[in-house]
Amino acid sequence: MRYFESDESFMPYIEQGSNRIYLHEANEDIYTIYHPSDAGNLIESSLMNKIISLASLKHITLQRYMSYLDSFSVPPLIIKSEATSTQETSNLILQSALNLRSNGVGLFAKDDILEVLNGNVDKGTFLDFVRYCDECISKVITSQVLAGNNVQNGTQALGNVHEGITKNVLEFDAGLLAENITPLLAKMLEYNFSHVAPFYFEIDTNTEKDEKLQAEVYNLLSNMGIKVPLKHLENTFKIEGLEYRDNIDLDINSPLSFKNMQKNREIKDGNINTLDSIDKLEHTLSPKDTFNLNALLKDCKTYDEAFLKLESMLKGSDLELAKDELSNYIANAMIYGKGSVHNDL
Structure with missing residues (x-):
């Protein structure tokens, strides 16, 4: 898949080796497909327009800053002279000062007081803005949103990330073109064959899929x-x-x-998660006969007394083997309790 280019007269062509194939000269062999886009006017919304705008902004900034340096980098000449009694003498003194190639001259009386105002201009702010313009231009050209902006070291895009972004753009363009070429191919086949079987057209981008x-x-x-x-x-x-x-x-x-x-x-x-000693003992021991919990807890009046009695009677593996029996008692008690509440209601 190739992209169109244009010459100085804005005539689109495809470059093949050293030859140029112009669309208007090969209409019989090349089909031109225009995909509808909602991106707005081509001139106002194109990438080239953004690049030119950013480059112009950078150029204006550099020009203004260089004009500022040209005006204020050379200090002005301040002349204090007593020979200013006549206009002619003053003009001669000023002309002599201008011949010294200074950007600003002034002639004052001997006893005048002059104050120099320093402008609050930061060189770092200017350099940051120029770097910002360079980064914006790089993002427009290389889609470098994720590829890094390390322009200080001259790296405009990290290799692997930039290659991945370029590949994604190529796959997107291929899918967009294939979708619009399919109706054209179907129409061509209808002109040449009476019955056209359903088909699927895809532009191969050598994309490896897992x-x-x-x-x-x-x-x-x-x-x-x-x-x-x-x-x-x-x-x-x-x-x-x-x-x-x-x-x-x-x-x-x-x-x-x-x-x-x-x-x-x-x-x-x-x-x-390997079995611990208690789990292994549970698989090797055979469960004992079920015990009568009512008889076991007959003399217990409080929950603490029942807990201490169970703890003293069931030790180690006996407690592990009796846990299912105790769970059944607890579950049955919950079911019985809920049933009693519903009956009372």
Whole structure:
């Protein structure tokens, strides 16, 4: 894919080697497609207009600052003379001072008092503004928003980031052109063939895609119940003739299935979180017969007494093995309590 250029007469052409192919001279071989844009007037909203505006602003700033330096870098001459009694003598003294190539001269009486006013001009502010103009021009040309602005060292764009931005711009332009070329190709085929089969046109930009990652994403979407169009899959994997299987459950044992991936993750988590001594003891010991909690807590009148009695009777592994029984008692008590409240209401 190539971009149009224009000569001094603003005639668009394509440069191929040392030859120029002008559009108005090759209308039979080149189709010109104009994509509608809402960016405004081409002259007022173009990148070249922004570059010229920023460069002009920088030039005016430099010119004004150089004029300031030219006016105030050379100190003025102040003449104190007693030979100013006549106009002719004063003119001769001023002319002599101008011949000394000073930017400003003045003739005053001997006893006059002069005060010099110093302008509050910061050189750093001027340099920062010039650097700002350079950065804006660089951003317009290279889309250097993320590529760094280290213009002090002469680096206008970091290599990898700038290359990625350029590639993204190329892919965007290719997709935009392909979308507008497709109707033109369809019209051309209708003129030459009675029946035109559906087709998809794409400009290859040598973009590498992670097909494994896309396959995993597709598999997750399928397990969520989302049906991905076959046309999208054919364009993504460059495979024609894809079909849906009647029974997707046949692939339930596939290593890419959502359930198996979740199971593998649980296995990995289990390998990381090893069993401690109490968990191992729980798997090796057999549970004892269920105990009667009512008989155990018969003589207890408060919660603290029941807690101390359970703590003294159930130690170590016995407490671990009895936790399920205690959980059942607590759950049944909650259900019974809620039922009693509803009955009272």
